[in-house]
Amino acid sequence: MIVDRSLVEMLFQEAEKGNYAIPHFNHSDFWDMSAIVEAAKETKTPVFIACLPKVIDAIGIEKLGAVAKITMEQSDVPIIYHLDHCHSVETCLAAVDYGYRSVMIDAADLPLEENIAAVKRVVDYAHARNVHVEAEIGKIKSAGEEGYTPVETLAGLEDAKTLVEETGVDALAVSIGSEHGFYQHTPKLDYDLLEKIHSHIQVPLVLHGGSGIPEESVRRAISGGIRKVNVGTHIRHTYITSVGEAIQDMGPMTHTADIMAYAKKNVKQVLKDWIRICANK
Numbered sequence: 001m002i003v004d005r006s007l008v009e010m011l012f013q014e015a016e017k018g019n020y021a022i023p024h025f026n027h028s029d030f031w032d033m034s035a036i037v038e039a040a041k042e043t044k045t046p047v048f049i050a051c052l053p054k055v056i057d058a059i060g061i062e063k064l065g066a067v068a069k070i071t072m073e074q075s076d077v078p079i080i081y082h083l084d085h086c087h088s089v090e091t092c093l094a095a096v097d098y099g100y101r102s103v104m105i106d107a108a109d110l111p112l113e114e115n116i117a118a119v120k121r122v123v124d125y126a127h128a129r130n131v132h133v134e135a136e137i138g139k140i141k142s143a144g145e146e147g148y149t150p151v152e153t154l155a156g157l158e159d160a161k162t163l164v165e166e167t168g169v170d171a172l173a174v175s176i177g178s179e180h181g182f183y184q185h186t187p188k189l190d191y192d193l194l195e196k197i198h199s200h201i202q203v204p205l206v207l208h209g210g211s212g213i214p215e216e217s218v219r220r221a222i223s224g225g226i227r228k229v230n231v232g233t234h235i236r237h238t239y240i241t242s243v244g245e246a247i248q249d250m251g252p253m254t255h256t257a258d259i260m261a262y263a264k265k266n267v268k269q270v271l272k273d274w275i276r277i278c279a280n281k
């Protein structure tokens with residue numbers, strides 16, 4: 001299937017109508033990428049396969065783009081290869097050139113005007129090449145022990161509106177109290193803020209830091225307007241602990257493919273749980 005910006009927009013429109021979210025799964029290599037593809041195909045669910053700049057540094061943008069292109073084209077179910085949390089405009093533009101169908105420019109740490117300028121550069125380049133763009137407003141921090149997300153790092157409604165209007169960005173990650181990584185406390189999401197942003201902004205809203213948010217909170221966020229749920233830590237944790245277990249059980253002389261088959265089975269189970277939650281039925 002050829003994935004372009006209009007297809008992604010259509011998928012988000014369907015999600016808005018159906019009050020569900022599209023799952024976004026971070027991958028680290030080819031093994032977990034194939035687990036995500038199989039989970040999408042087996043459940044007939046469109047998904048984002050996301051890649052952090054760290055993975056680009058480790059594997060190479062050209063190789064990742066080539067594999068993603070074949071993966072997307074061969075799939076009957078829409079699979080959108082996405083660059084996640086990229087702080088560099090140049091890397092976003094390179095990802096567009098190498099076949100990524102969606103990119104996230106993360107300039108939320110910068111003052112609003114600079115965030116807007118960075119997003120605009122990516123939007124101008126990506127839209128001319130039919131690629132979808134996500135930006136971030138507010139600061140989504142990493143999970144720590146310091147307690148709930150402070151109010152000043154939450155997304156501001158006016159800032160969100162300005163960013164969307166001035167850039168024409170396609171999707172917006174909103175800081176509403178979720179965090180990256182496993183939580184040290186039960187996350188407290190600001191549903192009022194979410195609903196306010198959802199009622200004023202037309203573009204799909206994205207929940208980052210899905211791992212560890214209780215199912216009922218994720219569902220409530222989806223009902224409040226979240227249209228993409230990002231999951232990374234839960235997948236990586238399952239993958240790595242499963243590889244460890246498999247080596248322990250089968251011994252280090254076992255072929256990598258057999259170790260990975262075990263890990264993939266466990267990762268797929270986690271992915272399918274998230275697919276079920278995102279469907280919000």
Ligand SMILES: [Zn+2]
Nearest residue numbers: 180208209230
């Ligand atoms: Zn994130």
